[in-house]
Amino acid sequence: MYVNYDPNAFLKLAWFFTFICFVIGMFCRKYPLRKLGGIGQPLPNPLCFIISVLAYVPFAGLRTNSGDTVYYIHDFELAKPDGKFDFVLGGGNLYSIFFELIKETVDDYHWLIFITSVISFVPVLWLLYKYSHPFELSVFLFMATGYFGMGMNGIRQYCAAGILMLGTRFLFSPKKSSFLKYAVIVLVAWLFHKSAIIMIPIFFFVRRKAWKPSSFMLIFLSAVALSIFDMILPSFLSVLEETSYGHYSQDGWFTSGNESGSSFLRVVVAFVPIAIAYFSRARMRALGHIGDILVNLCCVHVAFYIISMYNWIFARFAIYTSAYFIILMSWVTYNAVSKKDRTLYYVLCLAAFYYYSTQLAYALVDYRSDIFFPNLKFS
Numbered sequence: 001m002y003v004n005y006d007p008n009a010f011l012k013l014a015w016f017f018t019f020i021c022f023v024i025g026m027f028c029r030k031y032p033l034r035k036l037g038g039i040g041q042p043l044p045n046p047l048c049f050i051i052s053v054l055a056y057v058p059f060a061g062l063r064t065n066s067g068d069t070v071y072y073i074h075d076f077e078l079a080k081p082d083g084k085f086d087f088v089l090g091g092g093n094l095y096s097i098f099f100e101l102i103k104e105t106v107d108d109y110h111w112l113i114f115i116t117s118v119i120s121f122v123p124v125l126w127l128l129y130k131y132s133h134p135f136e137l138s139v140f141l142f143m144a145t146g147y148f149g150m151g152m153n154g155i156r157q158y159c160a161a162g163i164l165m166l167g168t169r170f171l172f173s174p175k176k177s178s179f180l181k182y183a184v185i186v187l188v189a190w191l192f193h194k195s196a197i198i199m200i201p202i203f204f205f206v207r208r209k210a211w212k213p214s215s216f217m218l219i220f221l222s223a224v225a226l227s228i229f230d231m232i233l234p235s236f237l238s239v240l241e242e243t244s245y246g247h248y249s250q251d252g253w254f255t256s257g258n259e260s261g262s263s264f265l266r267v268v269v270a271f272v273p274i275a276i277a278y279f280s281r282a283r284m285r286a287l288g289h290i291g292d293i294l295v296n297l298c299c300v301h302v303a304f305y306i307i308s309m310y311n312w313i314f315a316r317f318a319i320y321t322s323a324y325f326i327i328l329m330s331w332v333t334y335n336a337v338s339k340k341d342r343t344l345y346y347v348l349c350l351a352a353f354y355y356y357s358t359q360l361a362y363a364l365v366d367y368r369s370d371i372f373f374p375n376l377k378f379s
Contacts, residue, residue, distance in 0.1 A: 025136025067153020091194030
């Protein structure tokens with residue numbers, strides 16, 4: 001029971017944690033390791049990564065509600081273990097085994113929520129630590145873009161995203177043999193959520209030079225698809241019926257009018273680092289082929305959000321590209337401008353994305369915890 005509960009209390013607490021991680025990240029950047037990060041940047045002291053994990057993971061892992069968490073808990077409490085673990089290779093089946101294993105061994109939903117939070121967030125924070133510059137700005141964007149808040153809404157898919165982040169080194173690798181290694185990672189992610197398989201064609205699309213006509217064509221075609229979606233909806237639904245997502249075509253998800261599209265503001269924000277990178281192409285060369293991949297991933301990210309303006313369900317695919325958007329956004333803010341203008345752009349980025357975070361509703365507003373300050377109240 002929540003006495004005198006302030007619905008924004010945990011949101012304020014999450015921002016407080018973000019501020020702490022931000023300050024520590026700035027401090028750690030002044031004392032880097034001797035080794036370089038994934039994009040050739042001075043790798044900050046790992047204390048900033050450790051503190052970020054200790055701040056965000058327990059916060060998410062000790063929740064009893066946020067987004068659809070309550071439904072996962074409800075399913076867990078209704079499940080009746082039978083002692084059987086029949087594994088059949090198929091999308092989502094590994095999560096089912098994982099779910100049953102926890103039910104059979106500890107029978108406590110807190111373990112389910114905490115372990116899935118570890119899988120969802122630790123790989124992403126490690127990715128930001130290894131590839132972003134500066135790290136503290138990426139941590140801020142991790143919160144401000146809603147990745148952290150929405151990461152508690154859609155447990156299986158964010159677990160799949162976390163697993164996919166483990167394959168980034170293969171996605172960024174120039175070696176042709178890296179595909180097989182990346183495909184194994186995608187397969188594991190697919191076993192948690194079927195939609196992860198989309199990263200297979202994306203792997204081939206993004207591993208090219210940036211600014212190719214095909215990248216802009218992708219964005220253009222997504223806009224065309226949005227404009228004619230009502231015309232192609234019957235065909236789309238008939239195809240959908242033949243897949244495991246057939247229930248979306250049968251329950252009126254696309255036709256009832258109850259589900260709206262994503263905000264146009266998301267599209268604008270998603271396009272910002274691409275625009276800055278384009279006008280800073282000379283500086284972007286410092287990132288080499290990884291810079292090309294990041295730009296192409298952000299083009300895919302924009303395309304997902306354009307399509308999602310018809311129905312927000314398509315924004316779920318952007319989960320797999322959001323971390324790369326954060327990496328590119330932080331890099332262009334700090335490195336794609338002259339040193340004398342760096343502070344100005346840095347502050348503008350902080351202010352703009354904090355405002356952006358206030359304009360969009362995230363699952364964190366429904367956060368509850370019966371362990372982590374259950375009666376929390378802030379003035």
